[in-house]
Amino acid sequence: xxxxxxxxxxxxTAGAAGALVVGWSFLPPRQRLIPGDPLPVAPxxxxxxxxxxxxxxxxxxxxxxxxxxGQGIHTGLAMLLADExxxxxDQVTLEQSTLDKIYNNQAEIVDALPFQPDENGSAKRLARxxxxxxxxxxxxxxxxxGSSSVNDxxxxxxxxxxxxxxxxxxxxADLWKLPAHECRAESGRVxxxxxxxxxxxxxxxxxxxxxxPKNVPLKDASAFxxxxxxxxxxxxxxxxxxxxxxxxxxxxxxxxxxxxxxxxTVGGKVARFDATAAQSLSGVRKVxxxxxxxxxxxxxxxxxxGVAVIADSPYHAMRALKNVTVEWDHGAxxxxxxxxxxxxxxxxxxxxxxYVHYEHGDVxxxxxxxxxxxxxxxxxxxxxxxxxxxxxxxxxxKDGAATVWAAxxxxxxxxxxxxxxxxxxxxxxxxxxxxxxxxFGRRTFMDYIGQAAAIARExxxxxxxxxxxxxxxxxxxxxxxxxxxxxxxxxxxxxxLTAWKTTSAxxxxxxxxILDGSIKGAFDTGYExxxxxxxxxxxxxxxxxxxxxSVSHSHNAFFTESFIDESAFSVGQDPVQxxxxxxxxxxxxLRVLxxxxxxSNWSEPxxxxxxxxxxxxxxxxxxxxxxxxxxVAEVSVDLDRKIRVHRVFCVLDCGFPLNPNLIRxxxxxxxxFGLSAALKGEITLEKGQVQQTNFHNYxxxxxxxxxxxxxxxxxxxxxxxxxxxxxxxxxxxxxxxAVFTLTGQRLRSLPxxxxx
Amino acid sequence: MTKVKINGQIVExxxxxxxxxxxxxxxxxxxxxxxxxxxxxxxxxxxxxLDGAAARSCITPLSAIGEREVTTIEGLHGKEAxxxxxxxxxxxxxQCGYCQPGQLMSASALLQKTMDPTDADVDAAMSGNICxxxxxxxxxxAIHAAARAMGPRLNPPLPLK
Numbered sequence: 001x002x003x004x005x006x007x008x009x010x011x012x013t014a015g016a017a018g019a020l021v022v023g024w025s026f027l028p029p030r031q032r033l034i035p036g037d038p039l040p041v042a043p044x045x046x047x048x049x050x051x052x053x054x055x056x057x058x059x060x061x062x063x064x065x066x067x068x069x070g071q072g073i074h075t076g077l078a079m080l081l082a083d084e085x086x087x088x089x090d091q092v093t094l095e096q097s098t099l100d101k102i103y104n105n106q107a108e109i110v111d112a113l114p115f116q117p118d119e120n121g122s123a124k125r126l127a128r129x130x131x132x133x134x135x136x137x138x139x140x141x142x143x144x145x146g147s148s149s150v151n152d153x154x155x156x157x158x159x160x161x162x163x164x165x166x167x168x169x170x171x172x173a174d175l176w177k178l179p180a181h182e183c184r185a186e187s188g189r190v191x192x193x194x195x196x197x198x199x200x201x202x203x204x205x206x207x208x209x210x211x212x213p214k215n216v217p218l219k220d221a222s223a224f225x226x227x228x229x230x231x232x233x234x235x236x237x238x239x240x241x242x243x244x245x246x247x248x249x250x251x252x253x254x255x256x257x258x259x260x261x262x263x264x265t266v267g268g269k270v271a272r273f274d275a276t277a278a279q280s281l282s283g284v285r286k287v288x289x290x291x292x293x294x295x296x297x298x299x300x301x302x303x304x305x306g307v308a309v310i311a312d313s314p315y316h317a318m319r320a321l322k323n324v325t326v327e328w329d330h331g332a333x334x335x336x337x338x339x340x341x342x343x344x345x346x347x348x349x350x351x352x353x354x355y356v357h358y359e360h361g362d363v364x365x366x367x368x369x370x371x372x373x374x375x376x377x378x379x380x381x382x383x384x385x386x387x388x389x390x391x392x393x394x395x396x397x398k399d400g401a402a403t404v405w406a407a408x409x410x411x412x413x414x415x416x417x418x419x420x421x422x423x424x425x426x427x428x429x430x431x432x433x434x435x436x437x438x439x440f441g442r443r444t445f446m447d448y449i450g451q452a453a454a455i456a457r458e459x460x461x462x463x464x465x466x467x468x469x470x471x472x473x474x475x476x477x478x479x480x481x482x483x484x485x486x487x488x489x490x491x492x493x494x495x496x497l498t499a500w501k502t503t504s505a506x507x508x509x510x511x512x513x514i515l516d517g518s519i520k521g522a523f524d525t526g527y528e529x530x531x532x533x534x535x536x537x538x539x540x541x542x543x544x545x546x547x548x549x550s551v552s553h554s555h556n557a558f559f560t561e562s563f564i565d566e567s568a569f570s571v572g573q574d575p576v577q578x579x580x581x582x583x584x585x586x587x588x589x590l591r592v593l594x595x596x597x598x599x600s601n602w603s604e605p606x607x608x609x610x611x612x613x614x615x616x617x618x619x620x621x622x623x624x625x626x627x628x629x630x631x632v633a634e635v636s637v638d639l640d641r642k643i644r645v646h647r648v649f650c651v652l653d654c655g656f657p658l659n660p661n662l663i664r665x666x667x668x669x670x671x672x673f674g675l676s677a678a679l680k681g682e683i684t685l686e687k688g689q690v691q692q693t694n695f696h697n698y699x700x701x702x703x704x705x706x707x708x709x710x711x712x713x714x715x716x717x718x719x720x721x722x723x724x725x726x727x728x729x730x731x732x733x734x735x736x737x738a739v740f741t742l743t744g745q746r747l748r749s750l751p752x753x754x755x756x
Numbered sequence: 757m758t759k760v761k762i763n764g765q766i767v768e769x770x771x772x773x774x775x776x777x778x779x780x781x782x783x784x785x786x787x788x789x790x791x792x793x794x795x796x797x798x799x800x801x802x803x804x805x806l807d808g809a810a811a812r813s814c815i816t817p818l819s820a821i822g823e824r825e826v827t828t829i830e831g832l833h834g835k836e837a838x839x840x841x842x843x844x845x846x847x848x849x850x851q852c853g854y855c856q857p858g859q860l861m862s863a864s865a866l867l868q869k870t871m872d873p874t875d876a877d878v879d880a881a882m883s884g885n886i887c888x889x890x891x892x893x894x895x896x897x898a899i900h901a902a903a904r905a906m907g908p909r910l911n912p913p914l915p916l917k
Contacts (some may be wrong), residue, residue: 070852070889207895212763239853240844242789242829249788257783282772312769314792315779386852388793388801388888437791437854438888470794665894669851670891695798695886704879706892743781 001097030136031157033163034212035100038188039063046208048167050102051160052081053095058188058201060087061095065103066153067144067409068235069439070669071724072662073235076150077157079659083226084161084219086185087200094234096433099412104141106132107152111722113513114357116524117623118586132328136755140412145444145547147625150658154720155218160208162216163208171207172198206726221415221656222715230661235435247407250394252463256285258455259317260468262306262476265688266544267292269305278323284309286458287324293421295478295544299617303447303544304476308455310464318469331541333688336384341541341685345484345505346377350720354503354535355513357743358523361531366499370490373499374570376563378487379749382683383480383548384690384698389437390473392642393452396463402453403463407436407442417446421453440673441547445478445490454707477692478546479683481507483518483555487563490531492558495571495580500529504559507545508538521556521729525622526589527564527582543685549673550725553624557729558678558750561620566746573738574600575619589628591714592653593621596630599712600649611634618738620730625722630672631730633739641754643679645707645735652711652726655718663723667711670727675707676700678732680751760821760857762787771827773819778802780818780869781828789829789857793886800885803858804828808867829857836867839902847898863899872903873882 035050035475044056053061064082068074074094082092097103109130115124135141165185172190173180175198183192191197219227226510238244263269275287292303307324311317329500367373393407395418402422408414411431419426436443452466468476490499508516516536523534568578576597583590596619597603606615613636621630632649650667657663680699684691692698732750740746745754757768757828762785771780776795781787781804790813793801797812804813805827828877840863851858859882866873873881878896887895 068852233850235853236845236850237908239850239856240841240860242787242832243856244853245788246791248792251786251788269763313775313779313783315775315783385887388766388791388852388886390792435854436852438852440888446777467792470796470799580762591875623837663864665848665851665891666895671889672892673888676888694796695794696796700886701887701890702884702886702890703896706890706896711891 004739012572027132030101032102032136033160034104035098037098037100039098046204046209047660048204049160049212050100051157052085052164054204056201056204058091058199059093059610060085060091060188060200061093063097064094065142065230066149067433067436067439067443069144069409069436069443070735071150071666072659073144075231076658076662077153077373079231080154080157081161082225084158085165085189088188089226089457091188099140099142099415099539101136101139104135104138104154105143105148106135108143108146108148109135109141111146111148111151111626112332112517117626130307134593140416142410142412144409144439144442145441147725149684150720151626151722153436155495155559155630156232158218159216160249162218166216167207167210168200168203170210170213171203175203175206175209185468198749209217224672227658228656229659231659232661235363235509245302246389246437247391247394247405247434248465248467249434250405250465252394252396254462255394256310256312256459256464257313257314257317257721258308258464258466260306260308260451260466261319261321261324261326262304262472263328263330264301264475265334266476266685266690267302267304267326267542268308268331268688269329269335271327271329273307273324273326274325278309278320281316281320283312285312286310287320288458289613290451290454293447294456295445295447295546298707303450310455310459314467315541318470329689336542336685336688337581338683338685340484341377341480341543345539348505348537348539349484349486349503352537354505355516356533356535357516357519357530358534360529363501363533366655367488367490367501370498371493372491372570373488374566375486376566376748378485378559380483380558381750382482382543382685383441383677383681384474384477384683385442385548385690386474386700387438387440387442387700390468390470391442391448392467393449394463394465395452395456396461397422397453397456397459400424402456403430403432405432405434406449407434407443408449409436409439412450413446414600417449419452421450422457430755437633440549441551442477445546449567470695471693474693478544480548480554481518481545485559487559489563491568491571495573498530498565500532502559503537505537507540508536509545513538518552521553521622521624522549522560522622525560526586528585531583532708541686550624551729553622553678553729554674557620557622561622561730561733562736562748565618565733565740569740579621588653589621589623592630595712595714596621596632596649596651599651599710600632602632604635609644609678613637615744616738616742618734618736618741620737622729623724624729625651627721627723627726631733631734633731633738633744635735637742637754643735643739643752643754645675647708647710648731648734650709650711650727651714653714653716654723655716655721657713657716658720660713663713664711665729666723668709671709671731672701672706672723674728674731675735676720678735680754682751758818760818760826762826764827769818770819773817777804777813777816777818777821777826781813787828787830791854791857793855799855799857800862800868801855803861803885805861805865808865808868810862820914832860832864835906836902838866839905840864840867840898843898843901843905847894847901849891849894849898851891855885855887859887859895863895866899867903872908873899
């Protein structure tokens with residue numbers, strides 16, 4: 001199934017890049033075991049490679065280059081290294097890594113390349129290989145996103161553990177004057193059959209003096225002690241005592257606090273302000289206007305300006321802001337309305353056919369000769385991230401150097417953003433990344449970081465903590481874009497789907513069409529359509545947009561899986577059987593689909609809800625971030641026509657399951673996050689101003705609305721794939737499909753609302 | 757200066773009387789386990805106990821505390837708290853964890869009142885606490901597990917002499 005345009009582009013660029021860097025490209029890829037600069041060590045501690053240090057007191061300190069934002073990645077990555085090292089789990093501690101290139105995240109970038117997952121041609125292999133090699137050379141390509149961390153670090157962190165184990169064994173052999181191959185490691189000790197034994201702590205110094213072992217064989221899966229086991233989280237103990245440290249918990253000596261009010265119109269700034277009343281209030285140090293700060297590399301929107309107060313406490317700062325009068329320069333977005341934007345996207349689809357991302361066969365002829373066709377239009381709104389911890393950043397700028405405490409998904413971008421605002425070299429910026437109180441993509445952006453740096457510049461060397469109120473956080477997000485999508489399907493006389501044509505419109509974050517990620521989840525479904533064309537028309541608006549947990553899969557799964565369901569019902573077929581017929585050549589998706597049907601008793605009648613209301617099931621299947629997920633939702637409607645979800649069955653194939661406990665957590669969390677958006681989530685703008693301000697009008701799911709969730713992880717020995725975002729996309733279409741079965745109403749826009 | 761009893765100790769604080777308790781705890785007393793989430797009593801991240809009852813510290817001014825004893829996550833202890841923390845660990849409830857101090861404060865207030873809560877009791881006590889990571893199913897399971905672990909619902913009758 002070729003896409004000629006895409007393939008030509010890739011071949012051309014790969015060829016051009018290859019010609020330019022022909023010498024470089026013949027070198028082996030940069031190794032990921034040993035950093036450019038040796039790791040900093042504490043007294044009594046040595047580094048055995050770029051990923052692990054061992055102390056005389058037997059502590060094993062593992063380097064964490066990824067952000068812990070709830071997905072459990074610190075526990076998962078520690079398991080990889082500790083298992084290959086044969087460390088005892090209770091001797092393991094974690095530490096934030098440096099920003100060395102060995103920590104660059106290749107998988108995040110490589111997996112974002114616009115290829116069909118099922119394709120395995122030479123162009124794809126070359127482009128992936130070249131990109132991976134290139135990413136290893138780029139300074140600061142460190143980031144947590146795209147559900148990529150385990151995929152990226154599965155080998156490097158195991159290799160680091162194996163290398164350190166080999167070093168410790170070599171040290172023991174050297175000490176004991178015995179052959180290394182007779183020694184083995186177990187639970188933090190090196191043992192010899194003679195009865196000799198030494199702890200890692202006792203051997204570390206000697207091990208660090210030997211050459212770092214390379215290419216050490218990895219364990220066979222049958223020897224894993226931690227990998228593949230439902231290991232409990234390392235961060236639980238502190239977090240349940242209130243001792244988890246987040247961005248807003250930074251407490252450097254002499255800390256001051258800043259609060260801001262930004263122009264309510266996105267992209268606006270301060271025209272003039274009067275701070276006379278605020279200045280006279282107790283605890284107030286300084287009141288000033290700041291410029292908009294752009295969000296970083298890949299986004300639309302240059303930030304929004306506002307007024308900041310620096311004060312002795314957060315309350316003093318917030319109270320003072322209420323006494324500042326501001327006249328705003330509302331800027332270019334002052335007439336913007338989300339309703340008009342959505343109407344404009346639909347109009348665009350009347351006249352534009354979009355950039356074709358996937359084409360197979362001759363869809364137009366197939367539609368003309370079809371016995372039956374159906375068409376439908378779908379819509380999704382803007383969405384906010386609404387992390388529980390609002391955006392915040394603490395910066396101290398003193399003597400030409402800066403220290404930054406930032407709960408961020410992109411620490412190197414953060415360092416560079418602060419350096420740029422303060423006009424200092426990046427090497428003068430120290431970045432400390434505490435736990436993130438939720439990320440979901442929001443904490444990849446630099447707007448609040450740049451703002452915090454600019455505010456710290458006004459504080460005469462004192463550290464300042466900028467914390468946005470919930471209202472600022474909600475109204476100045478980088479939102480999941482709104483989309484409109486039109487779908488047409490054609491069927492032959494036997495009810496077989498013969499043609500599939502979709503065109504969507506929406507913002508693509510300023511990317512060129514060929515690299516447009518907003519088609520992901522639509523052009524790579526895994527269904528075998530006899531004739532298909534899948535296109536997207538990019539339409540930019542002035543609304544700041546960004547990546548939101550599962551990115552374009554969040555809307556494309558809703559469009560595709562709803563319309564597949566419509567297709568099945570339009571020809572009187574069971575939705576599971578209908579999908580199975582399109583997946584005959586894709587056993588991986590088929591296995592997940594069939595297991596979901598089995599787990600949910602798909603073909604059995606469904607008992608009423610506890611209050612007697614009729615229930616129905618709906619199913620959706622979606623592949624994203626290398627994993628395949630199917631979900632079945634059991635749904636009823638209450639007397640007020642409100643949609644209720646009682647149970648969700650979730651089946652996934654994520655490759656080798658590193659930690660089934662963490663994977664289940666992420667499926668549950670992803671489903672609930674997706675359900676908040678499916679049932680309630682909507683950001684609207686009027687006159688360029690976001691209308692939702694806090695959790696009363698942008699309301700996430702609560703305990704009393706939360707379904708029971710049953711997750712089944714299918715066994716696999718393949719390379720581990722994405723987890724953190726993969727639970728999100730399927731739930732909205734699963735619920736919408738259940739609502740159709742239950743009520744006969746096909747809901748084609750989110751959030752799902754029944755006609756009363 | 758205002759005198760307040762917090763986690764068993766009487767402390768004097770200098771914050772002005774209109775200051776919400778949340779900011780007294782966080783910025784003056786450095787009790788940073790209590791979190792800011794919304795400032796409008798909508799999310800429960802700032803939940804503390806006032807004389808054992810769950811209260812939202814973000815809308816409770818210092819002047820309203822009076823004689824009542826404040827308990828924060830740092831000072832939360834006792835058999836309900838122990839049972840909840842054990843269940844939270846066994847079931848691995850936590851994800852990002854930011855809302856969890858508030859969740860535990862609400863859950864322990866529930867168990868102090870209702871030793872063997874039903875699902876409806878859990879809904880009523882916990883629906884004021886938002887979790888964006890979606891830990892609700894595990895919170896519900898952990899509350900039930902903690903209630904079970906605390907033993908029989910009623911004190912057993914005294915043995916006859």
